[in-house]
Amino acid sequence: MLGGCMLGRGMLGRALGMSLLASVVWVSTVHAEVKDKSEQGFRVVVEREVDAERAVAYVAFYASVGEWWSADHTYSNDSQNLSIEAKAGGLFRESLPNNGSVKHMEVVFAAPGRSLRMVGGLGPLQEQAVTGVMTITFTESGEGKTKVVLDYRVGGYIPGGADVWADAVDGMLSETMDRYQRYIATGNPEAGTPE
Known part of the structure; x- marks a missing residue:
């Protein structure tokens, strides 16, 4: 909810009234990095600054995940099938046809407006x-x-070593957070197409 209305495609952008300006801010606040990688694992950190209060940014992250997550990074090819239940034991899940489902991650820590922690392997890491x-x-x-x-x-x-996966995961998560940042700014996660 933003100002009492649902965070729907286009509504957030109109509510914030930031299209061109947000694009300029977005360019200057992008940071992503593979912090560490070895055959046993890796660490990717992606930072974005968004034009929203903490509580709004937090709620948009989980409550509107189906609006800003890329369909290219789903099993169903439809990001509207995604949901995150932001409480311990809640799931980042995806609905599939014929009553199928995917548990992408499980929420293990949720501090509204401050932090959300989930455990699981995304995509092929599963x-x-x-x-x-x-x-x-x-x-x-x-x-x-x-x-x-x-x-x-x-x-x-991971056969062949986890380190070979680090750059691909960094790219996917960077794209994902770019989409989230644009969604907060304009109500539309797509590059160059503000509503």
Whole structure:
């Protein structure tokens, strides 16, 4: 909810009234990095600054995941099938046809407006003998702005070594957080197409 209305495609952008300006801010606040990688695992950290208060940024992350997550990174090819229940034991899940489903991650820590932690392997990592821990933190970074840091640590056994996966995961998570940032700014996660 933003100002009493649902965070739907286009509504957030109109409510914030930031299209062109947000694109300029977005360019200057992008940071992503493979912090560490070895055969046993890797750590990817992606930082974005969004034009929203912490509470709004937090709620948009989980409640509107189906609006900003890319369909290219789903099993159903439809991001509207995604949901995150932001409480301990809640799931980041995806509905599939014929009553199928995917448990992408499980929420193990939820501090509204501050932090969300989930455990699990995203996408093809789910098939590997690894554990992933994703922590998303939300901190004030100025008036009406929030710094969002996604820290994903993966460890375990992957044939050929986990290190060869680090750059691909970094790319996917960077794209994902770009979409989230644009969604907060404009109500539309697509590049160059503000509503």
